[in-house]
Amino acid sequence: MSADDVTPGRRTLLKLVGAGAVGALPAARPAAAQEPAMAGMKMPAAHPPAAPLQPGYVFFNADEAVFVEAAVDTFIPADEYTPAGTELGVAVFVDRQLDSGYGRGDRMYLMGPFMEGAPEQGYQLPLTPAELIRAGILDVEAHVQAAHKTTFDALAPADRVAVLTDLQHRRIALATVPTGDFFDVLFQLVMDGFFCDPIYGGNRGKASWKMLGYPGVGDMYANKIAQYRNKPYIVEPKSIQDFA
Amino acid sequence: MANKLKPVDVVIVGAGWSGGILAKELAPTGLKVVMLERGPAQDTSPDFAAPAVHDYLKYQRRHQMVQNVSRETITFRNDVTQTALPMRQLGAFLPGTGVGGAGAHWSGLHWRWLEWEHKMYSRTVDKYGKSFVPKDMNLQDWPVSYQELEPYYDKFEKVCGVSGKAGNLKGKIVPGGNPFEGARSSEYPTPPMTSSQSMVMFEQATKELGYHPFPVPASNCSKAYVNPDGIGLGQCHYCGHCTTFGCEANAKASPHFLMMPLARKNPNFELRTLATVLKVNLDSTGRKATGVTYVDARGQELEQPADLVVLAAFVTGNTHLMLYSGIGKPFDHKTGTGVVGRSYAYQGGGGARVLTDKNTFMNPFMGSGALGTWIDDFNGDHYDFAKAGYIGGGGISAGSNSGDPMGFHPTQPGGPQWGVGWKKSMVETYQHTTGVGHQGAVMAYDANHMDLDPTYRDIYGRPLLRLTFDWQPNELRLMQAHTEVCERIARQMVGKKDAPSIASGRPHRGRFSIVPYQTTHNTGGVVFGDDPRTSALNKYCQSWDVPNVFVLGSCVFPQNAGRNPTGPVGALAFWAADAIRKKYLKQPGRLV
Numbered sequence: 001m002s003a004d005d006v007t008p009g010r011r012t013l014l015k016l017v018g019a020g021a022v023g024a025l026p027a028a029r030p031a032a033a034q035e036p037a038m039a040g041m042k043m044p045a046a047h048p049p050a051a052p053l054q055p056g057y058v059f060f061n062a063d064e065a066v067f068v069e070a071a072v073d074t075f076i077p078a079d080e081y082t083p084a085g086t087e088l089g090v091a092v093f094v095d096r097q098l099d100s101g102y103g104r105g106d107r108m109y110l111m112g113p114f115m116e117g118a119p120e121q122g123y124q125l126p127l128t129p130a131e132l133i134r135a136g137i138l139d140v141e142a143h144v145q146a147a148h149k150t151t152f153d154a155l156a157p158a159d160r161v162a163v164l165t166d167l168q169h170r171r172i173a174l175a176t177v178p179t180g181d182f183f184d185v186l187f188q189l190v191m192d193g194f195f196c197d198p199i200y201g202g203n204r205g206k207a208s209w210k211m212l213g214y215p216g217v218g219d220m221y222a223n224k225i226a227q228y229r230n231k232p233y234i235v236e237p238k239s240i241q242d243f244a
Numbered sequence: 245m246a247n248k249l250k251p252v253d254v255v256i257v258g259a260g261w262s263g264g265i266l267a268k269e270l271a272p273t274g275l276k277v278v279m280l281e282r283g284p285a286q287d288t289s290p291d292f293a294a295p296a297v298h299d300y301l302k303y304q305r306r307h308q309m310v311q312n313v314s315r316e317t318i319t320f321r322n323d324v325t326q327t328a329l330p331m332r333q334l335g336a337f338l339p340g341t342g343v344g345g346a347g348a349h350w351s352g353l354h355w356r357w358l359e360w361e362h363k364m365y366s367r368t369v370d371k372y373g374k375s376f377v378p379k380d381m382n383l384q385d386w387p388v389s390y391q392e393l394e395p396y397y398d399k400f401e402k403v404c405g406v407s408g409k410a411g412n413l414k415g416k417i418v419p420g421g422n423p424f425e426g427a428r429s430s431e432y433p434t435p436p437m438t439s440s441q442s443m444v445m446f447e448q449a450t451k452e453l454g455y456h457p458f459p460v461p462a463s464n465c466s467k468a469y470v471n472p473d474g475i476g477l478g479q480c481h482y483c484g485h486c487t488t489f490g491c492e493a494n495a496k497a498s499p500h501f502l503m504m505p506l507a508r509k510n511p512n513f514e515l516r517t518l519a520t521v522l523k524v525n526l527d528s529t530g531r532k533a534t535g536v537t538y539v540d541a542r543g544q545e546l547e548q549p550a551d552l553v554v555l556a557a558f559v560t561g562n563t564h565l566m567l568y569s570g571i572g573k574p575f576d577h578k579t580g581t582g583v584v585g586r587s588y589a590y591q592g593g594g595g596a597r598v599l600t601d602k603n604t605f606m607n608p609f610m611g612s613g614a615l616g617t618w619i620d621d622f623n624g625d626h627y628d629f630a631k632a633g634y635i636g637g638g639g640i641s642a643g644s645n646s647g648d649p650m651g652f653h654p655t656q657p658g659g660p661q662w663g664v665g666w667k668k669s670m671v672e673t674y675q676h677t678t679g680v681g682h683q684g685a686v687m688a689y690d691a692n693h694m695d696l697d698p699t700y701r702d703i704y705g706r707p708l709l710r711l712t713f714d715w716q717p718n719e720l721r722l723m724q725a726h727t728e729v730c731e732r733i734a735r736q737m738v739g740k741k742d743a744p745s746i747a748s749g750r751p752h753r754g755r756f757s758i759v760p761y762q763t764t765h766n767t768g769g770v771v772f773g774d775d776p777r778t779s780a781l782n783k784y785c786q787s788w789d790v791p792n793v794f795v796l797g798s799c800v801f802p803q804n805a806g807r808n809p810t811g812p813v814g815a816l817a818f819w820a821a822d823a824i825r826k827k828y829l830k831q832p833g834r835l836v
Contacts, residue, residue: 074663081667102306109317109332113699117329120322120757124329161663187662195649196301211667212674214609214649217298221482221610222438230441232605232675243295 010069011153014062057092059099059130063151067137068094070153074160075190082207085194093193093202094186103130127177129185136182139174140167199240209237218243246537251549252276255536256556257521257565259283260345261810262796262817263556264499267507267515269821273829277513278548280538282520283342288501292490294483300650303489309349310488311339315520316702318560320758322714323691324577330700330708336757337590337764338488339558343517344500346558346764347810351487351613351645352463352496354406355811356397358624359390359426364635364803372629378718381635382587382688384802387774387783390426393815396822398429400814401461404497405469405477408432408461422458424620437466437480441606442678443617445598446642449736455619460641462614463497463810475502484646486613496613516540522704524553524569524793533571533793539704551832552792552824555770556817559588559799563694563769564709572770572780572789575693577712583780585695587688587768588713589804590756592638592723595681596730597657598737605675608647616643622682622729623806634722638684638806640729642737647674680733682726683763686719688803694769714756765809767801778802782836784823785816791834794820 057065069086072094076085085091097103105128114126125132144152144163152160166172167183174182193202195209197217203209209216216237224233254270256263259281271277286309291297302308311317311334319328340346360367365383368376377383410431411421436459439447443459450457464480471477478493486496494501507513518541525534525547535549555562566584567574575586600606618641620626629635646652654677655661655669697710715723773779776788785800787793796817798809827835 077663079664079667081671105314107307107312107314107333109313109330111330111700115327115329118322118326118755120755120759121320121326121329122335122757122759123332164662191653191662192301192305192650195653197299200301208649208653211671212649212653214647214674217295217485219483219609221484221607222479225438225440225482225607225610228605228607228610229439229444230605233607233610238295240296240299 011062011066011151014065057095059095059103063141064134064137065091065095066151066153067141070160071164071186072190072193074157074164075187076194077157081211085190087204088194088207089198089202089204090190090193093196093200094189096201097189097192098130098133104128105130123181125177125181132177132182132185135176136174136186139176139182142175143172197239206237206239216242246545246547248547248549251535251551252278253550254278254552254554255280255548255550256554257536258345258556258558258561259343259499259504259515259517260340260556260558260797261347261499261814263345263554264347264503264507265814265817266554266556266796266821267513268503269818269825271507271510271513273825274510274512275829277507278550279507279513279515280519280521280536280548281343281515281517283517285517286342286344286348286490286500288490288492288494292492294481294492297489297492298483298485298648300485300648303349303485304648304651307334307338307488309340309342309490310334311341314703316704316706317708319697319700319708319710321710321712322755324712328697328710328712331758335759336762337766338761339560339764343504343515344490344498347499348490349488350496350810351808353614353808353810354401354404354461354463354497355807356394356426356428356815357390357805357807357812358424360625361805361807362386362388362390362393367625368629368635371625376630377635380689380691380716381718382690382778382803383635384587384688384771384773384778386802387772387779388816388819393812393819394426394429396815396818397811399818400811402433403471403473403502404463404814405433405465405471406461406463406497407434407437407459407466409436409459411458420458422618422620423456424624424626432461433471434466434469437462437464437612437615438482439617440610440615440644441604442598442642442644443615445678445737446617446680446733449733450617450619453733453736455621457617457619460614460616460618460643461811462612464612464614465495465497471502473502473506475505480612482610482612482615484609484611484644484648486611487645520704521557521565522568522706524555524565524571526570526790530570531790533790552794552828555793555795556797558797559766559769560709562795562797562799566770566780566795567694567696567709568706571787571793574695577690577693577695580690583771583776583778585693585769586690586778587771587802588692588694588711589686589688589767589801590713591686591763591765591804591806592684592715592719593682593762594723594727594730595679596727596734598642598678598680598734599657599673600676600678600738602672602676606644606678608644608652608674608678611644611646613645614643615645616641622726632725634718634725636685636687636718636722636803636806638682638722638726640680640682640726640733642678642680644678680730680737682723682730683806683808684719684722684726685806686804687716688768689716691716765798765804767798767804767809770795770799771802772800773802782834784827784835785820786823786828786835792832794824796820
């Protein structure tokens with residue numbers, strides 16, 4: 001099956017039922033695996049998912065959700081260490097953060113006049129993070145359409161890696177928003193979604209903490225720092241909700 | 245038109261360390277003392293309960309306890325040829341807000357400045373000659389010597405229960421401590437913190453190289469302690485969520501539990517939160533403050549008359565209020581005259597990575613804000629300035645602060661930062677890496693200054709404070725040299741004297757950038773001194789121009805040193821409080 005048979009299913013599904021309503025497709029698939037064609041378009045309820053449902057998106061529209069999921073799974077692919085980022089809730093984390101005060105720029109100085117400054121003067125856009133990501137996704141899709149005649153999520157994995165790498169190194173000039181600003185905000189959100197306490201929607205099952213051997217938020221080490229000096233300290237990690 | 249409130253005796257602006265100490269010292273006099281804090285109330289209970297407080301996203305990424313720059317910020321440029329633009333989001337430094345201020349979420353490194361660091365000008369000139377000092381470097385002495393301040397350093401250490409090891413006890417050098425420190429009248433209140441693996445390796449390597457490592461003096465409290473005021477501090481949990489977090493154990497000395505409860509014991513003391521001071525009001529002569537104007541939580545503009553005003557609102561807040569209120573002559577970079585806004589300084593940094601073998605384990609999550617081992621061999625005047633080519637020096641250290649993966653997920657050098665192979669790289673590195681860092685002095689120059697921005701305003705309509713700052717050749721040489729020292733120590737730590745090193749840490753080549761977090765050790769703007777031509781305050785932190793205004797904090801430092809500011813900030817607050825209680829209140833007027 002070609003890539004065209006795979007992701008249009010996810011995209012079409014999201015467009016039909018809305019990004020907010022759809023549940024996760026059963027099990028995150030590694031980038032190379034194929035998705036059964038959804039041409040028949042049965043509603044999700046008829047296919048009980050094998051993996052926990054995505055709670056749905058409140059910020060992303062259908063196109064944005066598909067883009068971000070594909071970006072998340074390219075940044076954080078499934079491998080022997082963890083499932084892909086989407087299955088770990090990283091796209092949900094990004095969605096919720098962009099819908100939060102942070103995404104709305106509640107702690108940013110957004111008064112004009114606006115001017116492009118030197119790199120040392122930092123962010124000078126008149127956009128909130130949410131507006132920046134929205135506009136940037138459209139820009140990236142426009143670029144991918146022009147360069148590859150398809151959408152980002154429909155690219156082969158290696159091409160998705162190439163696009164994100166080019167964005168990271170500012171080798172693509174986006175039309176509306178500065179490439180660096182867009183990539184840096186998106187990348188930080190994705191990383192945060194992978195490593196954050198699961199209470200915020202990402203890092204499901206504390207997967208990244210288990211991977212690294214990070215004990216989580218509840219441990220105290222006054223009596224352990226000498227005892228375990230130069231010895232690995234490995235425990236089952238605990239998150240904020242484990243103590244609630 | 246502001247509503248005028250009933251007069252009080254003292255207004256304190258800012259509920260951080262300086263303000264808290266003044267409140268605690270002045271409230272028992274029976275005077276009516278009002279403290280105005282722009283941020284919200286907060287306290288260990290209910291705000292810093294573990295483990296919910298170990299929320300890296302909330303505190304480190306979204307900066308819950310830091311100034312909200314949507315209301316007021318600064319504008320920034322590297323030099324006067326540029327247009328300053330707003331710092332639209334937090335970056336290089338994080339001004340505190342709320343009860344406790346930055347004192348509620350600092351790291352806890354608690355120093356006494358060296359004798360040389362009190363007298364940088366005269367000691368440098370004595371040793372190297374006047375022409376050694378670069379023409380554009382405004383090197384100045386403190387108007388207070390180490391010896392004069394020693395009892396106040398001692399007092400503040402005992403209040404905080406600082407954990408450490410004396411290196412110079414009454415003039416006798418004691419092994420295990422800093423052999424370069426000024427003579428101490430007493431040992432530290434609590435013993436040094438427990439070393440991490442990183443610190444053990446650093447200590448051994450630096451000794452092998454002939455340096456003098458010692459434990460960083462830490463207001464993180466190595467054991468439960470009751471201070472002279474009868475307040476208990478808990479033992480540090482080494483929880484690894486210290487810097488930018490409140491402490492669940494009251495182990496990290498902070499004004500909200502060490503000062504505020506004592507001030508509140510006095511019914512004549514009142515703390516008003518969500519109260520932003522806009523201006524210090526002056527009488528028609530311009531030489532006497534009549535009180536302050538502030539905006540309260542309801543958005544009402546209120547005038548609070550007072551006989552004495554104490555500004556304790558950090559470098560940026562204090563300098564801004566002095567400029568906006570017209571106290572003291574503003575610094576004019578074109579003519580090089582004036583004092584308010586002059587002598588801004590910061591702190592340099594950088595370092596080198598240490599990569600260990602797979603059989604060495606760092607347990608990076610076991611950490612505390614000031615948990616570290618330090619050498620002063622390249623600091624103060626312990627090295628040859630002429631050979632080194634820079635004045636000021638810096639501390640070099642290794643430690644364990646936080647292993648929270650949101651902020652610490654290192655990879656192999658040159659390895660992927662995401663995607664295929666990335667997780668493998670992190671898994672191979674997380675337990676097997678640390679760093680050696682440097683923290684260096686920044687001198688004062690006319691080029692680096694603050695004034696009022698001509699274009700941008702805060703939500704109250706006031707012009708923003710404008711910062712003009714860049715690294716100068718002295719600081720660039722210093723940072724380059726100290727990175728090389730860090731690399732040397734890093735190699736020694738893994739027994740690879742001749743291995744190629746991997747310099748890392750914060751960028752120090754090129755221009756200063758407001759973007760990445762570096763440090764909140766900003767200094768200057770309202771400096772103290774013996775000469776009103778080059779200082780805004782006298783030795784008691786009293787305004788030369790408006791004697792019923794005192795200004796506290798690191799804004800008084802004429803230049804910065806290669807170590808953290810809070811030790812002297814607290815000591816000087818006690819020093820100024822003493823001067824106010826024993827001298828000023830008995831006879832208000834100029835103390836010098």
